[in-house]
Amino acid sequence: MRFRQLFALLILAVAIAVARLQDDATDDDVEAQTNTVAYLNLTYDKSGAAQVDLTLPAQPRSWDNITQALSDMLRCPAGNFRHPQMDPSSSKYFNRLPAAQRQKRLEQFEKQYALQLNGKCGSGVRRSSLTFEGSLDTANLLAELQASGVTGLELHVILPKVPYLAITGAPERKLGELSRLYATELAESKFFSIPVAQNIQAPKLYISFGWSRAAILRTTLRTLVFCLLPVLLLLRARSLSLKSFQQHPTGAWFAFMKTLGWCTNGGMVLWYLTNLGGRRELEELLNAALSAGPRLVAMIDLAVFFIPAAFIYFACISISHRVFVDVKRAQYTWSQFLTEHSLTLAQRILPIACISAAIGLMKDESRLAGGLIFGSYFVAVLLGRWKLKVTKNYPQIVSAGELRDRVFAFAKKAGVTLQQVVILPAQRIQMANAFASTANTVTFTDFLLERMTKREVDAIAGHELTHLKLRHPTKLTFAMLAAVFSPTWLVP
Structure with a gap:
């Protein structure tokens, strides 16, 4: 609206300038007549x-x-x-x-x-x-x-x-x-x-x-190819991993996990930030097909924004179960595997979808927008509790002991504010890993602690404390929010 007003003022200024010239020049009057x-x-x-x-x-x-x-x-x-x-x-x-x-x-x-x-x-x-x-x-x-x-x-x-x-x-x-x-x-x-x-x-x-038939077909095929390409690449990586894990189990596992990360995270980020998959054209096609009003347009845009990205993640995770079981020796069924990762996906996407919807409704439906923002917090909490109930991976806070003392001593030397040291049960999924979070906590899986020496655990603790010192978890959170919300704010 402001742009239109400025444009109207520009036209007005030009018209006034022309009018002044016409007042001063008789030839211009003759030409106008x-x-x-x-x-x-x-x-x-x-x-x-x-x-x-x-x-x-x-x-x-x-x-x-x-x-x-x-x-x-x-x-x-x-x-x-x-x-x-x-x-x-x-x-x-x-x-x-x-x-x-x-x-x-x-x-x-x-x-x-x-x-x-x-x-x-x-x-x-x-x-x-x-x-x-x-x-x-x-x-x-x-x-x-x-x-x-x-x-x-x-x-x-x-x-x-x-x-x-x-x-x-x-x-x-x-x-x-x-x-x-x-x-x-x-x-x-x-x-x-x-x-x-x-x-x-x-x-x-x-x-x-x-929208001609050719344009509809072109947009549909473009989206399908974008969504299926990561799945096909991961199928190839899974085949290679299952063939080579007997001779090189470690190499087979890490090669597959690297490909899985690129296919899921890369595919989702590219869908959010670029138009390689025809996201904008797909939104316009569905809006035209459904003769969408403002509210339906907001719903369609959210669905197109999140559903294809969720499909990429879910499809790639679905075909990864066999590698987790055969190569990693994880101890859970395919249904358990899908349930846990579905909850992980919902925990990431649903709160962001609520906030995105709130941004779109902020102007016309301020109360509903406020409710969605508060609702996103409760959705995240409920999904987190549901996931804990399903996985039974209840984190255990280390309140005393040699591990806690060593990690806190390292944190003091490095000048890092550390709140807690946490142990996460991971025997069933055979995961040896450690994490640093925005809550200034360092988490180790019990599977890692059982298989690492004290010196190796110290090195891993130092690595995670460096993440906290450089504020990597916070930066990663803001980067993810920017990746998700920048298309909502910047793309018309």
Whole structure:
């Protein structure tokens, strides 16, 4: 809205400058009087509605006839078209001028507005599946313009940014150097110079825009390929790991886990941050197919944002169970494996989805947005407790003992604030690992402590304390939030 106001002020400033030049130059007045070209702008949106702006060089023989001809061409009620009124930003500017100058400028603008006709037409094109089609028969309008002394019509048609658009029936006017300089901006704009004369046949334009079958197929295949490629790569890595783990179990395990990390984390981040998988096109396709209103648009955008990324994670984890059991000797069934990782995925995605929905509803539904923000916290807590109940991996705080004393001594030497040392049960999943968290805790799995020497555990503790000293857990959290929410804030 602010951009439109600034744009209106810019147009106003240009118009005032032109008016001043006309006051000072008699030749310009003569040139303005001899101008006999009318201008018609048609701006279509994605719902098929059109904003209509008609400007005539002089008062016509009959505005009623012009309005009716425009109504017939666009198949729109004549009552939709009116002369424009002074907008508040322009009025505010004129109020600052001296009285005499203000009156003069107001008369100039009122005279200009008397030559314009604006309106909104919602039925100019008909919808066929996901494509809008319509025609513009200019015969009646050109006849009325000719009767009013107009010799030419400059028609500018602006179509929405969609995969497919076409206008036929008249030769398009080329803009020369501008076509190359502003190729992207002018891709949806079509210009036509139509002569108005008795012996020239009035053109009939055919307009079509939307989603063609080829565009739908292209978008669908693009998303499918993006989602299936990590799965296929991981299937290949799983095959190699299962073949080689007898000879090189450690190498087979770490090679597979590296590939799993790239496929899941890399696939999800690329889906969130880029358009490689056609995420934006998929959102537009579903919005068009469902004729979505504002709330449904928000729901569709959230679903498209999270569901394909969740599919990549879930599919890759699903095919990893055999490697965890055969290579890692993890002790759980396929259903247990999927349940635990499904809860992990839900614990990551659902709170973020709630916050994303709250951001989208903040302007119109502030109470609901606030409820979603608080709800995201409770969802995270409930899912965390549910996961603990399923896995039975209850963390054990080390309140005394040699391990706690050594880790706290290292933390004091390094100048790191340490709150707790935690041991996490991991015998069932055979996981030897350690973690540093934003709560200033260091966690070791019991599987790691049983298989590492005291010196190796000290080295691992030093490594985790370095993460805390450099605030890596906090930075990682902010990086993840930026990765997830930056498309919501920055992508239109």
